Structure formats: C-alpha cells, structure tokens
Amino acid sequence: MSTTIALPGFADPVDEAQATFRAVLDAMARPGRLHRVGERLTAPTPLDPATAAVLLTLVDNETPLWLDAAAAAARDWLAFHCGAMIIGAPHGAAFAVALSLPDLDALSAGTHEAPESSATLILQITALGTGVGYRLSGPGLREPAMLKADGLPAGFVADWQRNHALYPRGVDIILCAGTVLTALPRSVSIEEV
Amino acid sequence: MPDALPPDQPNAARRRWMAVLARADIDELGDRLGALPPYRVLRGPEAGLVMVRGRTGGGGAPFNLGEMTTTRCTVRTDTGFVGHAYVAGRNERLAQLAALADALLQDPIQQDRLLEDVIEPLAATQQARRDTVAAKAAATRVQFFAMRNMRS
Numbered sequence: 570m571s572t573t574i575a576l577p578g579f580a581d582p583v584d585e586a587q588a589t590f591r592a593v594l595d596a597m598a599r600p601g602r603l604h605r606v607g608e609r610l611t612a613p614t615p616l617d618p619a620t621a622a623v624l625l626t627l628v629d630n631e632t633p634l635w636l637d638a639a640a641a642a643a644r645d646w647l648a649f650h651c652g653a654m655i656i657g658a659p660h661g662a663a664f665a666v667a668l669s670l671p672d673l674d675a676l677s678a679g680t681h682e683a684p685e686s687s688a689t690l691i692l693q694i695t696a697l698g699t700g701v702g703y704r705l706s707g708p709g710l711r712e713p714a715m716l717k718a719d720g721l722p723a724g725f726v727a728d729w730q731r732n733h734a735l736y737p738r739g740v741d742i743i744l745c746a747g748t749v750l751t752a753l754p755r756s757v758s759i760e761e762v
Numbered sequence: 763m764p765d766a767l768p769p770d771q772p773n774a775a776r777r778r779w780m781a782v783l784a785r786a787d788i789d790e791l792g793d794r795l796g797a798l799p800p801y802r803v804l805r806g807p808e809a810g811l812v813m814v815r816g817r818t819g820g821g822g823a824p825f826n827l828g829e830m831t832t833t834r835c836t837v838r839t840d841t842g843f844v845g846h847a848y849v850a851g852r853n854e855r856l857a858q859l860a861a862l863a864d865a866l867l868q869d870p871i872q873q874d875r876l877l878e879d880v881i882e883p884l885a886a887t888q889q890a891r892r893d894t895v896a897a898k899a900a901a902t903r904v905q906f907f908a909m910r911n912m913r914s
Binding site: 575576578649650 | 802803804805808836838844
C-alpha cells in the first residue's frame with residue numbers, strides 16, 4: 570500500500586458525494602449553469618477542489634480512469650480514495666482527467682449501439698464565470714446560455730463542434746475550476762462570442 | 763492465525779502485528795498505547811462488507827461462505843507514517859486505534875518498544891484465550907477410532 574497519501578477525502582462521504590452528484594446531474598441537464606462543489610475538501614496538488622470532488626463522487630474500481638501528464642501527481646490519492654483503476658492510455662477510459670484540453674478523438678466516443686459507453690472528460694481550467702464568452706444552445710436550454718471560461722485553448726470550439734457532430738456518440742465534458750463546475754454534454758452546440 | 767504465517771514473507775512482521783491489533787481488546791490496546799501522538803484520519807472509520815471465501819474439500823475449489831461486517835480506517839501521523847486497519851464487526855474505535863498503532867509501529871524509532879510493550883502482551887492474551895477455548899473443546903472430543911476398533 571502506498572504511504573504517500575497525505576490528505577483525506579470527503580469529511581462526510583455520503584452527504585458530500587450526493588450533493589456533488591446532484592450538482593453534476595443538474596449541470597448536465599442545464600449546460601453552462603455554474604455549481605459550487607467541494608468547498609469543504611482539501612484537494613491534492615495539482616487538482617482543484619471541484620475536480621477532486623467530482624472524481625470522489627463518480628470514479629470507482631469499475632471505471633477505468635486516465636490522467637494526463639499534469640494530473641498524474643494526484644495518482645496515489647485517487648488510487649486510495651476512489652479505488653480507481655488507473656490506465657496508461659486514454660482510449661479505454663470511462664473517465665479522463667486533464668489540466669489542458671486533450672485530443673478529444675483519442676477518448677472513447679461510444680458506439681451507436683451503446684452511446685452511453687463513451688468517456689467523460691473532467692477538464693480543469695483556470696476560471697469559470699470570467700474570461701472568454703461562449704454561447705451554448707441545445708437540449709435543456711430554452712434560450713441560448715452564455716458561459717464565460719478562462720483556460721480553454723483557441724481551437725476548442727472547432728474541436729467541440731466535431732465532437733458534437735458525432736451525436737448520439739461523443740464525449741461529455743465536466744469543466745472544473747476552483748470550487749465551481751459546469752458541464753458540456755455532447756448534445757450542446759457551442760459558438761465563441 | 764498470525765503465528766502461522768511463513769516467516770520468509772515480505773512484511774511478515776507487519777502482517778503479524780496488524781493481525782494482533784485487529785483481534786485486540788479495545789481497552790487493553792488503549793491502556794498499552796498510552797498517550798497518543800497527533801494524527802489525522804485519512805479515511806473512515808467506516809463499516810462495510812467483505813466476502814469470506816472458503817475452500818471445498820478434495821479439489822480445493824473456492825466458494826463464497828458469506829459476507830461479514832468489517833470496519834476499516836486509515837490514519838496518518840504528523841510524522842508522516844500511514845497506518846491501516848481492518849477489523850471484524852463494527853468497532854470503529856478499535857479500527858481507528860489499530861490503524862494508529864500500525865502507523866506508529868512503522869516508525870523505526872518506536873518499533874521495538876511498541877512490539878515489546880503492546881504487541882507481545884496482546885498476542886499472549888489472544889493465545890491464552892485460544893488455548894482456553896481449545897482446551898474446553900478438547901475435553902468434549904469423541905474418539906471415533908474407538909468405535910472403529912470395536913467393530914473389528
């Protein structure tokens with residue numbers, strides 16, 4: 570067993586995991602809406618509390634997890650608290666954690682028979698609520714919603730629209746920054762404004 | 763049984779003290795550890811179920827005997843040692859104390875003293891308890907070979 574784990578997980582595992590799950594569910598249903606999670610959590614470097622809370626809630630020993638090179642420092646903490654099966658290549662991952670946008674094509678987009686088997690990308694960015702504006706439209710949004718995010722690369726919208734075009738296949742993204750999260754389900758269409 | 767482990771196993775010493783701690787009496791363990799150093803709980807103590815597996819006779823194929831309640835806990839001392847404990851039942855205080863004792867026993871400075879003052883007396887108590895039960899059971903043993911001899 571690893572002896573390098575220095576930080577605990579949720580202080581109250583049931584309540585905090587349920588609250589985080591509810592936030593993720595609501596974020597997926599109403600893309601672009603911001604939710605606060607993980608405010609009581611001390612996250613391991615380099616993860617933010619929101620990222621760590623989402624991982625503690627969703628990842629377990631049945632969901633292969635891929636970490637990008639920058640997130641790999643949190644490996645021991647994730648292996649211990651989530652019991653996560655950490656894999657070396659993004660292709661087979663059910664969840665992927667990245668601190669910078671990875672190649673979305675490398676992640677599993679699911680199949681037409683089982684589109685739910687696609688990967689969910691948990692992308693940690695600099696800030697949500699400030700920065701570049703994006704207009705979101707699609708299911709769950711009666712009017713297009715505005716999302717401000719800081720830390721997404723210049724080619725993100727083009728990458729995303731290619732992913733969106735795969736619908737019902739495609740990758741879902743949970744954006745995390747600090748203690749804030751929002752979600753971009755594959756059904757949402759994004760324009761930069 | 764803690765004493766039945768092969769001695770050449772890596773971590774055999776730690777496996778032995780973890781087994782002794784898991785079976786310890788909470789009050790005796792508390793008394794023997796004395797004053798506790800500062801530490802932080804990393805996980806639990808939390809109760810859950812583990813599947814106990816047995817082996818059938820002859821072929822030795824594994825089968826699921828049933829689930830049992832266990833409580834686990836992980837702590838980290840301020841000196842950086844991480845200790846784990848898994849104990850049978852729902853004794854959360856014992857799980858936490860056993861995890862702390864496991865962490866302290868990994869500290870080379872304290873290990874010899876703790877083995878002598880905590881683990882050995884606890885192991886002796888447990889062995890005495892097992893011997894008592896074994897003696898009571900032995901007194902009721904039926905000597906089946908006598909019946910076989912009677913028939914021949």
